[in-house]
Amino acid sequence: MTTTSSDVDVVLPCLNEAEALPWVLERIPPGWRALVVDNGSTDGSDRIARAFGATVVHEPRRGFGAACHAGLTAATADVVCFCDCDASLDPSLLVPFVREVRGGEADLILGRRRPQGRGAWPAHARAGNLALARMLRRRTGLRLHDLGPLRAARREPLLALGLTDRRSGYPLQMVVRAADAGWRIAEHDVPYLPRTGASKVTGTWRGTWQAVRDMSRVLGEAPGDAPAAGEPGDTPAAQTPGETPAVGRGAQ
Numbered sequence: 288m289t290t291t292s293s294d295v296d297v298v299l300p301c302l303n304e305a306e307a308l309p310w311v312l313e314r315i316p317p318g319w320r321a322l323v324v325d326n327g328s329t330d331g332s333d334r335i336a337r338a339f340g341a342t343v344v345h346e347p348r349r350g351f352g353a354a355c356h357a358g359l360t361a362a363t364a365d366v367v368c369f370c371d372c373d374a375s376l377d378p379s380l381l382v383p384f385v386r387e388v389r390g391g392e393a394d395l396i397l398g399r400r401r402p403q404g405r406g407a408w409p410a411h412a413r414a415g416n417l418a419l420a421r422m423l424r425r426r427t428g429l430r431l432h433d434l435g436p437l438r439a440a441r442r443e444p445l446l447a448l449g450l451t452d453r454r455s456g457y458p459l460q461m462v463v464r465a466a467d468a469g470w471r472i473a474e475h476d477v478p479y480l481p482r483t484g485a486s487k488v489t490g491t492w493r494g495t496w497q498a499v500r501d502m503s504r505v506l507g508e509a510p511g512d513a514p515a516a517g518e519p520g521d522t523p524a525a526q527t528p529g530e531t532p533a534v535g536r537g538a539q
Contacts, residue, residue, distance in 0.1 A: 294365055295319040295385055296442075298358030299341070299372040300351060305330040307374035307483035312339040314379045322361055323372065324354040352450070352457025359445060368439040369458075373482040375407070376400075376437045380477050384439035387473065394444065394470035395462070398437030400479035407481045419459065419506075426506050427466035431474050434458055440465075456505040467510045 297315055301308070301323050308323070315321045323336035324344045333343045346357035359367060366385050370378045376398065384396040402413075420432050436458060448464040450457060465472060 293318055293320040295368060295381075296358075296362035296364040296366075297321050297368045297370055297378055297381065298355060298362065299323045299370055299378075300326060300354035300358065301328060301332050301336070301372040302326045302354075303328045303330045303332060304372045304483070305332045305335050307372060308332060308335045309339060310374045310483070311370070311372055311378060312336065312341055314377050315341075316379055316382055319368075320364065321378075322358045324358040324361075326350075326354045348453065350453040350457075351455055352453040352460075355457050356450060356453065359442070359450075362442050365441060366439060367442045367445060369436055371436045371482075375480050375482040376435075376477065377480075378437075380437065381439055384437075384475070388439050388441060392471075393473040395440045395465050395472045396438060397431065397433065397462070397472065397474045398435045398477035399431075399433040399474045400435045400437075401476050402479045404481060407479050422506050423459065423462065427463060429462070429466055429472055431462070431472070433474065434462065435477070435479075437477055444470075452505055460505045460508070463505060463508060 295316070295318075297319055299311065299321060302325075304311075305328070312321055312323075321336070321339075321341035322344055323333070323341045324346050325333045325336070326346050326349060333345070336343050342361075344357050344361045346354050355369060358369075366388055368378070368381045368385065370376055370381065380398065384398070387393050387396055416434060419434055423429065423431060423434070438458075438461075445461070448461065448468065450460050450464065452460045462472065
């Protein structure tokens with residue numbers, strides 16, 4: 288792993304993931320850059336990330352979407368990947384995703400989580416995800432089964448989507464706006480492991496309900512709500528000051 292500019296940046300939203308970080312960062316493919324977006328950790332996650340060669344981005348605004356977008360705006364690589372920082376997903380699985388994006392086979396690749404072992408995916412979290420996937424299919428016509436966080440796409444088209452959600456709806460908004468812009472979206476199975484530590488989103492019914500509520504709001508967007516510049520290959524419009532955080536994720 289390298290901290291210099293690379294062809295691939297991996298955005299890793301992080302809130303108190305000190306225990307999981309070493310496992311995750313050791314699996315970043317060689318030559319790729321890990322962007323650990325610290326969302327107010329109190330367990331020294333930022334120090335551990337630096338010790339393992341990651342670039343640390345600080346995002347004081349709490350929210351999964353705030354962390355992801357801070358990482359996206361801090362990225363400089365042509366291809367940007369996203370991966371949870373809790374050791375539930377192996378970032379090395381992103382290698383074929385990037386290959387497909389670079390090869391023009393798809394514009395956005397998503398990982399369909401396949402739980403490995405008991406406790407990898409609580410029943411309430413899986414039920415919420417299933418319901419949202421069904422609503423997504425009705426909204427976009429895409430035959431997707433999961434809204435998993437493991438994904439890859441080109442940076443400039445992602446920025447051009449003009450993503451605005453800064454909470455749990457961010458991953459879904461990315462898919463909805465990409466679909467509205469005519470992107471080719473693919474889904475591949477990936478093993479989903481029991482996470483290290485407590486979940487900030489889907490570890491409880493309340494957290495799951497909040498995530499479903501955030502995402503349901505995103506599904507209510509009309510196709511015209513997304514910027515016209517969201518097609519792959521477009522250059523994003525200039526952002527106004529304060530629209531995105533300075534370099535530097537949060538309670539979902």
